[in-house]
Amino acid sequence: MDLSEISVFCPATIANISCGFDVLGVALDTIGDKMVVRKTKGQGIRITKLEGQDLPMETQLNVAGVAGLALLAKxxxxxxxxxxxxxxxxxxxxIGSSAASSAGAVWAMNELLGRPFTKLQLxxxxxxxxxxxxxxxxADNVAPALYGGFTLVRSYExxxxxxxxxPPELYATVIHPQIEVKTSDSRKILKTNITLKDGIKQWGNVGGLIAGLFLEDYPLIGRCLEDHIVEPIRSMLIPGFDRVKSEALKAGALGCGISGSGPSIFAFSKGGVAAGKVALAMKEVYGNIGIDYDVxxxxxxVDGVRPLSE
Amino acid sequence: MDLSEISVFCPATIANISCGFDVLGVALDTIGDKMVVRKTKGQGIRITKLEGQDLPMETQLNVAGVAGLALLAKxxxxxxxxxxxxxxxxxxxxIGSSAASSAGAVWAMNELLGRPFTKLQLxxxxxxxxxxxxxxxxADNVAPALYGGFTLVRSYExxxxxxxxxPPELYATVIHPQIEVKTSDSRKILKTNITLKDGIKQWGNVGGLIAGLFLEDYPLIGRCLEDHIVEPIRSMLIPGFDRVKSEALKAGALGCGISGSGPSIFAFSKGGVAAGKVALAMKEVYGNIGIDYDVxxxxxxVDGVRPLSE
Structure with missing residues (x-):
């Protein structure tokens, strides 16, 4: 079948998963964008519709456009x-809004062209x-968006x-308090040096977390969702973070941390019911503080970007 | 069967496996001590024979004695x-000489007492x-000596x-150049701070290495056997290290690094033949420099300490 058009689901993603700062991300299943990509005889890429967010439609200023141009060039x-x-x-x-668009666009184009490129190229x-x-x-967000599941960006060069x-029963709860945290600000406040002691804790936790995922050992996953390096600093930019985290853990979450560079906060739970209880606990904190939120x-x-049946 | 005596094999171990500094170790299969442990009516612990090394036989000054007393106290x-x-x-x-004795003693005693203690207690x-x-x-060496295989010490408290x-085909080659490096010296030269950038590389590699072990992905294991933090410093205390490493890699090793705090150097290979070629390449370096070695x-x-059939 020679496809000329495809509709795809572009998943949201959680990057910087606790101890996995800058390396570990995961794709979500019920949060994401829709995108339709269509072959044209004319060259180049045009964004012909953009609903839901106020973002530029000029190809060179749109992340999907720029990602698509990178694909076309090869x-x-x-x-x-x-x-x-x-x-x-x-x-x-x-939770990876730009990554969903970039990943969705190149995944869809690759399908329409008969899959000339590997996932790594995408x-x-x-x-x-x-x-x-x-x-x-x-690649923190685009890697899980394209591969699905948990991905580790081990190296760039x-x-x-x-x-x-x-693990099959792993669910995420994500709460997005409606406050603005600029990625550039949350980068700026990071220290350039850490203690070797904190580093050892961090890579012990990363190793344990990866083992926990392979072993489907939910308590181990929970014990490893610690971050002694970035979370103590970045959480200061997110009002209510400590409270949301402690309530999520009290409600049964395996672990809880900052999604990407915030302000969204994620928690992992074993099973959908547990994730729902965690959602209620998180909501209540922002309800009480009086900050609007999405949950x-x-x-x-586990699939990453995927086709949507019409 | 009520055992009153047991002979055990106490394996050598590699700790500080490259990126896994202070957390990741592995037990070896054909390198290790023999130990015989026997129940006595009299209380306490006596070292009645000590062959092969010049070490103290007083219970309180011998690692097997002290480890055994800790068990007896509980x-x-x-x-x-x-x-x-x-x-x-x-x-x-x-390669964990003291750990082999400590681990072997408590493992053997636990067997003789009908296994009242868990491995974690041991x-x-x-x-x-x-x-x-x-x-x-x-616990860097005693953990793999007791559990067998690869162990990660995720936390102490x-x-x-x-x-x-x-992975079933993973082999180690270890060369021990006959020079003295004091653990205290090799601790002293470590820096107390590292850059966040190096830290990220390190936990990316630890995560990849653990994934590689579960996936039995030998090339991935090899790519992750990197250490940007400790090896560049500690290797200065081991004459010929860089040469041994480059020759081992040229001979086909997946990766190569410092065992524990040195001076032994380990390499991992896929299969015993490959490990043998690596041994030849490593030997040649120390042969040329004129430093004595064991290889x-x-x-x-994968078993850790185990009983020896008489």
């Missing part, structure tokens, strides 16, 4: 693409969208992405 | 033990032997040891 395809974007993930929420194209969005061509087994519950998405 | 057993030690692992070689007893040997009650899957080739030991 392709022998002589035509172009039209993109319709239906954004559900709020920009600046910390990541490099989508990273150009991230460069536009944040100034840094990072060369780019080395490791797929990590995902999401989702199984981990 | 036991309802009213008798005592005699220990005969046949040391093959040289003290100060960096680790805490054996750690008292390590405290005597090095001043620090660390509380003690949390994670067993990591071991060992071993499959990974």
């Amino acid at each position: 392709s022998s395809y002589t035509g172009g693409f039209e993109i319709e974007m239906f954004k559900k993930i709020k920009a600046g929420s910390g 990541v490099t194209f989508a990273m150009e969208g991230e460069r536009l969005a944040s100034g840094v061509a990072h 060369p780019l080395d992405i490791v797929e990590v087994h995902c 999401h519950i989702s199984k981990v998405n | 036991s309802s057993y009213t008798g005592g033990f005699e220990i005969e030690m046949f040391k093959k692992i040289k003290a100060g070689s960096g 680790v805490t007893f054996a750690m008292e032997g390590e405290r005597l040997a090095s001043g620090v009650a660390h 509380p003690l949390d040891i994670v067993e990591v899957h071991c 060992h080739i071993s499959k990974v030991n």
Whole structure:
């Protein structure tokens, strides 16, 4: 079948999973955008529709456009693409809004072209969208968005992405308090040096977390969701963070931390019911403080970007 | 069967496996000590024989004695033990000589008493032997010696040891150049601070290494056997290290690093033949420099301390 058009689901993602700062991310299953990508005879890429968020439609200023251009530059395809974007993930929420668009666009284009590119190549194209969005061509969100499940970005030179087994009953709860935290600010407050002692704790936890995921050992996963380095600093930019975390843990969450560079806060739980209880506990904190919020519950998405049946 | 005597194999171990500084160790299969432990009516512990190394036989000054006393203190057993030690692992070689004795003693005693203690408890007893040997009650070597395979010491408070899957074809080559490096010296030269950037590389590699072990992905294991933090400093105390490492990699090793705090150097390979080629390449370096050495080739030991059939 020679496809000329495809609709795709572009998942939200959690990056910087506690101890896994800058390396570990995961894709979500019920939070994400919709995107329609269509082949055109004319060359280049046009964003023909953009609903849900106030974002630029000029190809060069749109992350999906830029990621798509990176793909086209490496392709022998002589035509172009039209993109319709239906954004559900709020920009600046910390759950990979730009990554969903970049990853969705290049995944869809690759399908329409008969899959000439590997997932790893798609990541490099989508990273150009991230460069536009944040100034840094990072893979923290686009890797899980494209691979699905948990991904570890082990190195950038060369780019080395490791797929990590995902336990079947792992659910995420994400709460997005409606406050603005600029990624650039949350980068600036990080220290450039850490103690060797904290480093050892961190890589012990990363090792344990990866083992816990492969072993499907939920309590071990919970014990490893610690971050002695970044969370103590960045959480200061998120009002109510400590309270949300302690209430989430009291409600039965395995662990809780900052999603991406915030302000969203994620928790992992074993099973959907537990994740729902955690959602209620988190909501109550922001209800009491009087900060508006969105809250999401989702199984981990093991496929990444996927086609939507019409 | 009510055992009154047992002979055990006490494996050598590699701690501080590259990126896994202070957390990741592995047990070896063909390098280790023999120990005989015997119940006595009299209380306390006596070392009645000690062959192979020049080490103290006074219970309080011998790591097996001290580890055994820690076990006795938690036991309802009213008798005592005699220990005969046949040391093959040289003290100060960096492959867990003291840990083999501590772990072997408490494992054997636990067998003779009908296994009243868990492996985790045995680790805490054996750690008292390590405290005597090095001043620090660390678990880097006693954990893999008791659990077998790869172990991750995720945390000390509380003690949390994670067993990591071991790929069946993983072999270690270990070369011990006959030079003295004091653990205290090799501790002293470590920096107390590291850059966040190096930390991120390190925990990316630890995460990838643990994933590689579970996935039995030998090339991934190799790519992750990097250490940007400790090896560049400690290797300065080991003459010929860089040359040994580069020759081992050229000969086909997956990776190569410092065993424990040195001076032994380990390499991992896929298969015994490959490990043998690596041994030849390593030997040649020290042969040329004119430093005496021992070289060992071993499959990974997935059992830890084990009974020896008479």
